[in-house]
Each structure stands twice: as C-alpha cells, then as structure tokens.
Amino acid sequence: MFLKNIVHLNLRTQSIGIRLKSTYLKIKDVNNSHVGNTIQIKGWVNNFRKQKKMIFLDLKDGSTNEHLQVMVDRETYHQNPGLGYGAGVVISGIVGTAPRGHLELRAETLQLNGTCPTEDGIYPFVRKQTHSPDYIRDHLHFRGHTNQFQSIFRARHLATHAFHRYFVENGFCYIHTPILTTNTCEGACELFTVRPLNEELLESMQSKTTPKLKDDIYFNQKTFLTISGQMHLEAMCFRLGSVYNFGPIFRAENSRGPIHMSEFYMIEAEESFVESIEDVTNRIESTIKSVTKQLLDENAKEIHDAHNAYRASLEDQTESQSLEERLNWIEKPFETITYAEAAEILQKHYNSSANDGLSKSDELTLVKHFGKPVFVVNWPRELKAFYMRRCKHDQQLVEAIDLLMPHVGELAGGSVREDNYDILKSSMPDDLQWYLDLRKYGGCTTGGFGIGFDRYLQVLLGVSNIKDTIPFPRWPHNCRM
CATH class of the missing domain: 2.40.50.140 (Nucleic acid-binding proteins)
Structure with missing residues (x-):
C-alpha cells in the first residue's frame, strides 16, 4: 500500500507539471x-x-x-x-x-x-534617460519599471535564496518567529505597539472589574511589532540544535539616514552547545563569506549588473568603486579586537572617544584602520543587553560581538548567551520567567547573531542608501502604498 501511494503521488506530481508547463520562454x-x-x-x-x-x-x-x-x-x-x-x-x-x-x-x-x-x-520616466535613486524613490509604485531597480531586486532575490541555502546545507532548521510579540528583547524603547483599530471591539473586550489600557486589552498585555526573533530562536534552539529565521524587524527610531529604516529584514541564527565567542565569530564570518562567494560564483553577471546599474545612476561618482574593489575582503581573514583595544586605537590614532559605544564614524574608522572587516568583542556590560554572558576574566565585560564592515559600519551583532541561572535571574526583566526556565530545564550554552540583510545588500552592491535595497521602504513620515 505504501509503495502504491508513492507511485500515485509521483504520477500526480508529473501530471501537475504537465498542466503547468509554460508555453512561452523567458x-x-x-x-x-x-x-x-x-x-x-x-x-x-x-x-x-x-x-x-x-x-x-x-x-x-x-x-x-x-x-x-x-x-x-x-x-x-x-x-x-x-x-x-x-x-x-x-x-x-x-x-x-x-x-x-x-x-x-x-x-x-x-x-x-x-x-x-x-x-x-x-x-515619471523618460526613454533612454537614467534617473537618480532619489527621484525614483518618489515614485515607489513605478520603481520596478527601472533597469537599476529591476537589477537590485533580482539580486535581493538571489541573496535571499543564498542565505537560506547556506543555513540548510549547514544543518540549521528554519523557524518562523512571530511578528507580534510581548518581548522587548534588547530593552530598546523604539517599539511599535499593536492594537485593534476597532474601538467598539476594544470596549466590548474591556473588563469592568479589571480595567486595562486599550493597548493591553486584546492580548491582555502590551504587544509590539518585533525588534528581534532571537529569544524565540533560543526557545527552539534547546532541542532543535541549530536554528535560524529570516524576516521583517521593526524599529520606531526617528532616523532618516542612509542606513536606517522603520521596517527591515534580519537573518538571525542560534546554535546550542557553543563553547566560546570564537564559535560565534567563526559562524558569522563563514556565513557572510560563503553567501558572497556563492553569489559571485553562480550569479556573477546579475550581481555585476545590479552594482553597475546603481552606480551609473548616482550623481556623485567620486566614491565609485568596482565590484572587485568593493569586495576585496572576501579572501582576507576578518580582524578581531576587544572593545578596549578599539577604544585605544580610536583615542591614540584618531583622537576619538568610545566611552559610550562606537559611532558609525568610529566603526568605519576601525575598518579603514585594518583594511578589512573587524569583529569588536568583549564589550562593557552596561552597553549591551542582559542576556549576554559575562566574561570569565572580567565580570564587567560581556561576550558580545559587533561585526564592522566597509561602507555601512555595523553589519552583524551577536553574543554568547548567559547560561548561569542565578546571574540571569538577577539581571533580567521580571516578565521573562519563561526565558529563565530555558536554563533550568535541560539548558546548555548557546550563542547567536543577527545580520542586517538590507545592509548586507548595501555592502554587496554598493547601494549608498538602504532604502534602495528593498522594494517598499518605510521610514519616519513615509509609509506610502
């Protein structure tokens, strides 16, 4: 019976293939x-x-x-x-x-x-005329009509597939983490809250005995658009081993700069039984290099076309680089320095203070200083999130990672996660008991990271404004369509 079912399934699949066969060529x-x-x-x-x-x-x-x-x-x-x-x-x-x-x-x-x-x-477009990205951005519904954005969005599609392929081939399980969440994850306050639009619905759900704010009624607690799927990945990681997600992230920052959006895409990964911070930095470096090499090996023409089409549309050509120049870091081992070493370099050579973290200018300066991408590790505890593991040699530091890349600065961030139950209990928010339970019942040391996908495309293609890497960008005062 089982073999008959397999034969029947194969025949049915073939018949579907015949029905769907195209009568035209691409x-x-x-x-x-x-x-x-x-x-x-x-x-x-x-x-x-x-x-x-x-x-x-x-x-x-x-x-x-x-x-x-x-x-x-x-x-x-x-x-x-x-x-x-x-x-x-x-x-x-x-x-x-x-x-x-x-x-x-x-x-x-x-x-x-x-x-x-x-x-x-x-x-808005004239035949045989190249239009600037700023001009095209004013006509979002027509961006797909232009050569440069057709190329960029095809490259985006190929890069999406390449990241999925990397993780699948390396034994990761793809997890759909939720967009609606009660987690603030990094303790950030730049959040979008979620509530139904229908006021009558909210009033009908409101209890007279235990009144709540209208933002809290629907889910019985305040709910947000996600800023990270990391904690949900950790929940899956403790039994599935290696997991990842790839989805939209939302930040309510009042920034219209060339590397910020209100909605963007992140690739996040989490692995169990991590032994050291090097396990995480090695995985980040492997991911970025492997995906980039695959794209250049298998889709070189598409990547070159996207890079060249966008570069040709820029009014300012002074910073223009060839694709080979832009990606010359592929064959170089990434540098790794501590936060203290980064602060010392900035102070000694560039008269810049990093007491309160690294600015984008500091990040690009460090990349230029070493001539290649740089991992900055072992950060002061007060600058990073509660879930990052404290360094054994100095409890005021945590095993945190920022990867700095040319042109964009920070591309990826991650850490070894705190595995000490008592330390985590003393430092985490009160509403995350479930997160603490993960360490209590069959826990292990985990580590993970997130890569800004849109920023990766900036690095890959030389796109100067992150809003030009995504079909329908959202930023403060702009949510058209």
Missing part, C-alpha cells in the same frame, strides 16, 4: 539552440527604433537585465496603435541571428496587452 532562457524555432515571448518594450521597412523593439521581461531585439514589420506596427516605450506585449516569432551576431526575434504575431502613454505627464 528572455534569460533564449539561446542559440532556439535559432530557427518559433517561440513566444511576453514582456515590455524598453526601447524602439523606426526604420523604413521594419520597427525594432528592445523587449525585457524581468528575468534578466538583458533585452531581446524584436523585428516588427510596419503593417503590424500600424495595426497596434500605442505600441511603444513601456507597452506590454505578447509576441510569437522565429529566433534568428542579427548581423552583429546577437539573437533576435522576427515577429509573426503581436498582441498588445497594455499601452504606456508618456505624453500625459504622469508617467
């Missing part, structure tokens, strides 16, 4: 093997040129930064008024080779699916 899949064959392409006109007998269209479909040249005769062109820049089309024809050797499609049928009128002054 432009990225058109190659020399298709010369002489009839194919169908669906896409948008990125450029067009009129000649005496023929119209030449440059067609793009989002699958690649490349376009496919399409030859359309004058009669077909006149039968389709509105066929021009930005129009959506379905074209069938024979694949041939153009005089200069590139592939082209000789159209036999053309279906105009949607026009793109540019004369009404509403459509």
Whole structure:
C-alpha cells in the first residue's frame, strides 16, 4: 500500500507539471539552440527604433537585465496603435541571428496587452534617460519599471535564496518567529505597539472589574511589532540544535539616514552547545563569506549588473568603486579586537572617544584602520543587553560581538548567551520567567547573531542608501502604498 501511494503521488506530481508547463520562454532562457524555432515571448518594450521597412523593439521581461531585439514589420506596427516605450506585449516569432551576431526575434504575431502613454505627464520616466535613486524613490509604485531597480531586486532575490541555502546545507532548521510579540528583547524603547483599530471591539473586550489600557486589552498585555526573533530562536534552539529565521524587524527610531529604516529584514541564527565567542565569530564570518562567494560564483553577471546599474545612476561618482574593489575582503581573514583595544586605537590614532559605544564614524574608522572587516568583542556590560554572558576574566565585560564592515559600519551583532541561572535571574526583566526556565530545564550554552540583510545588500552592491535595497521602504513620515 505504501509503495502504491508513492507511485500515485509521483504520477500526480508529473501530471501537475504537465498542466503547468509554460508555453512561452523567458528572455534569460533564449539561446542559440532556439535559432530557427518559433517561440513566444511576453514582456515590455524598453526601447524602439523606426526604420523604413521594419520597427525594432528592445523587449525585457524581468528575468534578466538583458533585452531581446524584436523585428516588427510596419503593417503590424500600424495595426497596434500605442505600441511603444513601456507597452506590454505578447509576441510569437522565429529566433534568428542579427548581423552583429546577437539573437533576435522576427515577429509573426503581436498582441498588445497594455499601452504606456508618456505624453500625459504622469508617467515619471523618460526613454533612454537614467534617473537618480532619489527621484525614483518618489515614485515607489513605478520603481520596478527601472533597469537599476529591476537589477537590485533580482539580486535581493538571489541573496535571499543564498542565505537560506547556506543555513540548510549547514544543518540549521528554519523557524518562523512571530511578528507580534510581548518581548522587548534588547530593552530598546523604539517599539511599535499593536492594537485593534476597532474601538467598539476594544470596549466590548474591556473588563469592568479589571480595567486595562486599550493597548493591553486584546492580548491582555502590551504587544509590539518585533525588534528581534532571537529569544524565540533560543526557545527552539534547546532541542532543535541549530536554528535560524529570516524576516521583517521593526524599529520606531526617528532616523532618516542612509542606513536606517522603520521596517527591515534580519537573518538571525542560534546554535546550542557553543563553547566560546570564537564559535560565534567563526559562524558569522563563514556565513557572510560563503553567501558572497556563492553569489559571485553562480550569479556573477546579475550581481555585476545590479552594482553597475546603481552606480551609473548616482550623481556623485567620486566614491565609485568596482565590484572587485568593493569586495576585496572576501579572501582576507576578518580582524578581531576587544572593545578596549578599539577604544585605544580610536583615542591614540584618531583622537576619538568610545566611552559610550562606537559611532558609525568610529566603526568605519576601525575598518579603514585594518583594511578589512573587524569583529569588536568583549564589550562593557552596561552597553549591551542582559542576556549576554559575562566574561570569565572580567565580570564587567560581556561576550558580545559587533561585526564592522566597509561602507555601512555595523553589519552583524551577536553574543554568547548567559547560561548561569542565578546571574540571569538577577539581571533580567521580571516578565521573562519563561526565558529563565530555558536554563533550568535541560539548558546548555548557546550563542547567536543577527545580520542586517538590507545592509548586507548595501555592502554587496554598493547601494549608498538602504532604502534602495528593498522594494517598499518605510521610514519616519513615509509609509506610502
């Protein structure tokens, strides 16, 4: 019976595959093997040129930064008024080779699916013109129409897959940590609270005997949009071993700078039976280097296209670097220094004080000083969260980690987690008894980290403003769409 079920499942899967088989090709899949064959392409006109007998269209479909040249005769062109820049089309024809050797499609049928009128002054982009990221950011719903953002979002997709692949191949289990939470995690106050919009619902739920604030009624306690899934990962880590998440994080900081957003994405990982802080720094370095190498090995053209397209759109080219220059740290071992050593370097060589932590300027200075990424470890206890393990050689320090990278400063943060029940009990908030229980019932030493995914894309692609790494950025006074 079991084998029969397997056979039945395989046959059903195959039949679904046949039903879903595409009848058209993506432009990225058109190659020399298709010369002489009839194919169908669906896409948008990125450029067009009129000649005496023929119209030449440059067609793009989002699958690649490349376009496919399409030859359309004058009669077909006149039968389709509105066929021009930005129009959506379905074209069938024979694949041939153009005089200069590139592939082209000789159209036999053309279906105009949607026009793109540019004369009404509403459509914000002009054919053959490069627009600055600041200008494009004012038209979020059209950002996907531009070459540079098509490239960036394809690169984002590839990097997302690469991080998932790294963790799966290294034995991590993917955990969906909640977006709604009662945890403040790092003790930060830059939180968004969550409550129903319906006031009548809140009034109907409010108890006359034990009145609560309206923010507390629905869940019986104040609830927030998550600022980290770390503690939920720790809860899973104690029996699943190695776990990770990949999801949105929310911070209510009043900052509109080029490395801050109100909603962004984090990759967080947690491992059990960690022995030392080096276990965590080694995992962070392995993750970032492995993912970057995979992207460059398997998707070099897409990554180069995204980097070059964004760089070409910048008005200020003075800080422009090639991709190779930007990523020259891949083959270098990351530096590791203590917080005390970092403070001494900043004071001695750059006349900067790090008494209250490291500013972004300090972080970039340290990276430049060593000429490569830098781990800063063993931080003063008062500068870090309660759950970080105290250093054995100095109880005023904790085994905390910040990874500093070129161009963005801090990219990742992590620590060995406090495993001493009594120390944790004396330092943690009162409402986290469940977190303390994890150490009481079959606990072990754990360690983990979080990587800012959007900042990673800044490092990878040379994107100067973090708001240009994500399709729909949110920041103070801006939550359009």
